């Protein structure tokens with residue numbers, strides 16, 4: 427079977443509005459996210475490409491400082507956003523302080539509690555969950571034809587997915603217990619205390635969080651709405667890692683839409699008078715391109731050449747997008 431081009435894939439599955447590129451660091455996820463956003467925007471679709479990577483580089487690739495500024499227009503139909511996780515964490519802290527002040531009728535947070543709030547905010551998990559929360563906001567809010575997730579390297583993306591299911595299970599358990607208790611309360615027909623009001627508020631908040639988490643994680647595993655592509659390069663370790671990662675993602679029910687090979691040295695170099703070093707690289711590449719063909723068969727949807735320079739700025743993004751979708 428002949429592989430289907432990336433452009434055809436997008437044509438064939440117009441309902442896949444959530445686009446993700448996965449793979450190890452440095453393989454080209456951010457580059458492909460930007461190139462796909464560019465292509466779709468040129469097709470007249472309204473696109474948001476957003477970064478869930480704390481070391482985001484959308485600002486670099488678009489040559490525009492967008493960090494923490496919300497969706498920023500890059501060109502007609504193309505918007506980019508870099509999530510400021512720290513800002514979100516500071517908002518959480520403020521919310522917690524306010525809740526404590528209200529609940530206990532204090533006018534100042536005691537020092538021990540303040541230091542606890544500070545320590546909790548420094549946890550890496552806090553940053554992850556701040557990003558997660560912001561992503562939920564973005565997808566729940568809507569307003570775009572396409573959402574392109576500029577993902578973190580594999581391990582983190584998995585963490586992100588597993589967190590959604592852990593959260594979900596945890597909240598499911600708590601809400602279940604709480605509902606049972608509410609039923610017991612009714613049987614006992616106890617007099618209503620103020621505490622019940624608080625606990626109902628907590629239950630409602632948990633149900634609200636659960637609904638948000640379900641909505642965003644169900645997107646990630648929805649074959650109808652989501653396209654997930656793996657980026658790889660013609661090298662042994664990358665091929666092996668990609669196979670392992672694909673297995674893992676399958677376990678999380680992430681629907682795989684195919685693979686894209688990046689950094690392919692132009693074949694026309696071969697006919698030219700080139701140094702020994704480059705010959706070796708081309709031979710190695712030929713070998714691994716064959717391996718890729720055998721292993722991934724018709725699941726490869728594009729071969730993207732190694733460009734003459736790194737990909738930053740709209741001109742280079744356009745060039746790369748033309749080879750990716752051409």
Ligand SMILES: Nc1ncnc2c1ncn2[C@@H]1O[C@H](COP(=O)(O)OP(=O)(O)O)[C@@H](O)[C@H]1O
Pocket residue numbers: 449450451452453454455456457458483688689690730731732733734735736737738
């Ligand atoms: N086909 C390519 N040709 C030339 N440079 C590329 C190509 N693909 C990626 N790059 C460069 O490689 C670097 C890493 O790419 P990036 O998209 O940031 O990777 P990731 O997001 O997967 O970590 C960037 O400097 C990018 O410009």
Ligand SMILES: [Mg+2]
Pocket residue numbers: 455456457479483576577
């Ligand atoms: Mg990146």
